[in-house]
Amino acid sequence: MRYIEPHAHMVSRTTDDYEKLAISGCEAVCEPAFWAGFDRASAEGFHDYFRQLTEYEPKRAARYGIKHFSWLCINPKEADDPVFAREVMALIPEFLKCPTVLGIGEIGLNKNTRNELAIFEEHVQLALDHDLPILIHTPHLEDKLKGTRLTLESLANFSKLDRAKVIIDHVEEHTVSQVLDAGYWAGMTLYPHSKCSLDRAIDILEIHGPERLWMNSACDWGVSDPLAVPKCALQMKQRQHTAEQIERIIYQNPRDFLRQSRRYIV
Numbered sequence: 001m002r003y004i005e006p007h008a009h010m011v012s013r014t015t016d017d018y019e020k021l022a023i024s025g026c027e028a029v030c031e032p033a034f035w036a037g038f039d040r041a042s043a044e045g046f047h048d049y050f051r052q053l054t055e056y057e058p059k060r061a062a063r064y065g066i067k068h069f070s071w072l073c074i075n076p077k078e079a080d081d082p083v084f085a086r087e088v089m090a091l092i093p094e095f096l097k098c099p100t101v102l103g104i105g106e107i108g109l110n111k112n113t114r115n116e117l118a119i120f121e122e123h124v125q126l127a128l129d130h131d132l133p134i135l136i137h138t139p140h141l142e143d144k145l146k147g148t149r150l151t152l153e154s155l156a157n158f159s160k161l162d163r164a165k166v167i168i169d170h171v172e173e174h175t176v177s178q179v180l181d182a183g184y185w186a187g188m189t190l191y192p193h194s195k196c197s198l199d200r201a202i203d204i205l206e207i208h209g210p211e212r213l214w215m216n217s218a219c220d221w222g223v224s225d226p227l228a229v230p231k232c233a234l235q236m237k238q239r240q241h242t243a244e245q246i247e248r249i250i251y252q253n254p255r256d257f258l259r260q261s262r263r264y265i266v
């Protein structure tokens, strides 16, 4: 079995996890810039973080034969102060030259504030200016439905946006249709206690079909499972999905989306 982990926060994981991913058939890991479990005190903290994503993680992954790619932004959790957020955003163009940077992400909303929305829209414009794909985070729990609606309303104002180059992640049963019907890609995040369980993700897949859908573990510093995608593949097999159907959702779909970035070469 081969697969792509299209959303993982490897800076928070041990090297053992890279070995486990490699043994499970992982060919590539894509790491969106996000909250690292604490608020960074200065833009310099983000400069170091972007170096970690673009210089150190690709080397750590390569030791296990895995390609490592990244997405850059200031995440919504730390973007509620627009002055600080813009200081961090000013660092991004320099890093966009790195050969493993795919696009802008994971941007989006956390508490659905006006400031978060303003910074989200500035990131979308940055992606358009550089012709890059976009990876969007949606808020959790009670904020998800409203946050997804606000995100879709905001994106609708960008007339030049190619919706096929945008993935809206962490969809659940009550948000997946709105995302897919509007022409975007949708990501299902497999988390042990929140977001989608393996069974719920497979239910969504069976109801909506595989078109423009991917799965990820989004493993990070919290309770999460870096092997959630291959475990979901096993569960699909137990639910009588064919090898072709499994390969489509865990390998071909992420590859099709990611290849829209000229940097994604596997």
Ligand SMILES: [Zn+2]
Binding pocket: 007, 009, 032, 034, 106, 218
């Ligand atoms: Zn994430």
